[in-house]
Amino acid sequence: MIEDVKLVSQKFDISNAHTLEVALLHGAYGSIEKLFALTPQEVSGIVDQSGLRGKGGGGASAGEKWKLMPLGEDKPSFLVVNCDESEPGTFKDRQIIIKDPHLLIEGIIATCYAIQAHHAYIYIRGEYKPFADILQGAIDEAYQAGYLGKGIFSKDFDVDVTIHRGAGAYICGEKSALLESLEGKRGHPRLKPHQKECEWYFGNPTLVNNVETIASVPYIVQNGSDAYRQYGTPQSPGTLLFALSGHVNRRGVYEAQFGIKMIDYINHYGGGIRGGKKLKAVIPGGASTTILRADEVMEARLDYESMRAMGSSLGTGGMIVMDEDTNMVEALKNLLEFYRHESCGQCTPCRDGSGWVDTIIGNLLKGKASMSDLDKTLAIANTMDGKTICVFAPALADVIRGFVTKFRSEFEAYIRKSKR
Ligand SMILES: Cc1cc2nc3c(=O)[nH]c(=O)nc-3n(C[C@H](O)[C@H](O)[C@H](O)COP(=O)(O)O)c2cc1C
Ligand code: SF4
Incomplete structure (x- = not known):
């Protein structure tokens, strides 16, 4: 029996909850009073204790990332909210920005306060134009109400929020490629630093978190870390x-x-x-x-x-x-076309490997491949591990190995059929 728990999606079924008027009737901005009664370090501490993990795919501890942000530096700090959401099969962040955008704004305010940032950017995928418009409407309402801008909620704290629309590249969801793109450059992932550190936007300390991660923060601030931990597992709470x-x-x-x-x-x-x-x-x-x-x-x-x-x-x-009717060879081909198109091209194993495997599986579908070609796809996948700038290529290697090894008989059947 599954217990329904709605910490982020509480207002999803309420009509017009994207407007400030309706959202306020249903508890929006309820965490703000508690927020400003705490110090920034206390807010980070509560989020850390809650065990909140990043919801953009990697599952990194949010608290640990926040602690990497320097407080009291001369340089300004920034928050960047990742709403690129281009991963096939993933369409959750858009539910937040169209159904409860004020929850995201409330989370942005809390996160900016904790890391002492005064400007947040929301990087949103280009194709989400109608959703970006709804989010912008909510941001405009928040400015008018004094929830964003200078001296928000009559406190000595300023927060500005800017939406930045991407131009339709999957790789711009990777946080360092996203920041390159936000700086006006081509969206290429950056080399990873040797030790743990924050991200950098025009050389300034920057925190990058997913939309849902940030939208989870108001519940935690308002109800405390134990309330969040009562759901989920000890290592994956909430x-x-x-x-x-x-x-x-x-x-x-x-x-x-x-x-x-x-x-x-x-x-x-x-x-x-x-x-x-x-x-x-x-x-x-x-x-x-x-x-x-x-x-x-x-x-x-x-x-x-x-x-x-x-x-x-x-x-x-x-x-x-x-x-049971799914053709696994065609399903893999469909995915490979996506990865071949979206590789940013900086690393040879990714740029060439994604194309080679796509070509081999295409040939297999046309009856023009041999058993050794099938093994070649696995050999190419193995060259993608640990040798590239970002994890796009190792992830693709896992996709290829998963399909070809777990459903090998289907791939072999195509080859046998073509030999008859
Ligand atoms: C190829 C690639 C695409 C990604 N796309 C997204 C994305 O669309 N949205 C997202 O939040 N994170 C995406 N990520 C993960 C980000 O790099 C980053 O880890 C995340 O935004 C951090 O936020 P979180 O800790 O709150 O999850 C992607 C990573 C890779 C390697
Ligand atoms: S692994 Fe692929 S997507 Fe990532 S940097 Fe290298 S070429 Fe670009």
Whole structure:
């Protein structure tokens, strides 16, 4: 039995909750009084104790990242909210910005206060223009109400928020590519520093967090870290807005606690597999995570540690469900075309490897590939690990290995058919 928990999606079913008037009737900005009664360090401490983890795919501890931001420096600090949301199968952040944008603004205010930043940028994918307009409407309302701008809520604290629209590149969701793009340059990921440090925007200390991570902050500030920890598991506390797509009866975005069984989630929220078909596989956390076979899905739990133990990852929590009729060779080809197109091209194993594997699988579909070509896809995937600037290529390697090793007989059947 699944207990419905709504910490971020409380107002999703209320009509017009994107307007300030309706949002206020339902508790919006309820954390602000408590926020300003605390010091910035206390706010960071509460978030750290809550165990909140980044919801953009990596699951990094939010508290640990916030602590990397220097307080009391001469240089200004910045908050950048990642709303690029281009990962196939992931469509949760847009629910927040269209259904409850004031929750995001409230989270931005709390986060800016904790890291002592006075300017936040929301980097939003170019294709989200209509959603960006709704968010801008909420930002305008917040300025008019004195919740944004100079001396917000009659306190000695200023916060400005600017939306920046991207131009449609998947790689601009990677935080350092995003910052390059925000600085007006080509969206290429930066080399990683040798030790842990904050991000840098025009040489100034910067925190980058996902939309849902920031939207989780008001609940934690208002109710405390223990309230958040009562949900989920000890290492993956709280909830996630899981997105469900593919061959289920009810596709959508439903918030749930970490740690519940994947199959229970699919049946409870998704209403089971469409047309009474059998389940074949699930891509668990956005396209860039290792596919799970039906038998693995039965065992899988929706938390970071369980998914890692299964050799996959929770990623963004965007589940793509595939029924027994799904052609795995065509499904992989579809994904490869995406990655080939979206590789930024800086690293040879990624730029050339993504194209080579796409070509081989294309040939396989046309009946022009051999068994050794199939092994070649795995050899190419192995060259992508640990040799590139960002994790785009290692993630793609996992995608290729997952499909080709777990569903190898389907790939071999194409080759055998063409030899007849
Ligand atoms: C190829 C690639 C694409 C990414 N796309 C997104 C994205 O669309 N949204 C997002 O929040 N994080 C994305 N990330 C993760 C970000 O780099 C970063 O870890 C995240 O924004 C940090 O926020 P969080 O700690 O709150 O999750 C992507 C990472 C990679 C490697
Ligand atoms: S791994 Fe791919 S996407 Fe990432 S920097 Fe290298 S070429 Fe660009």
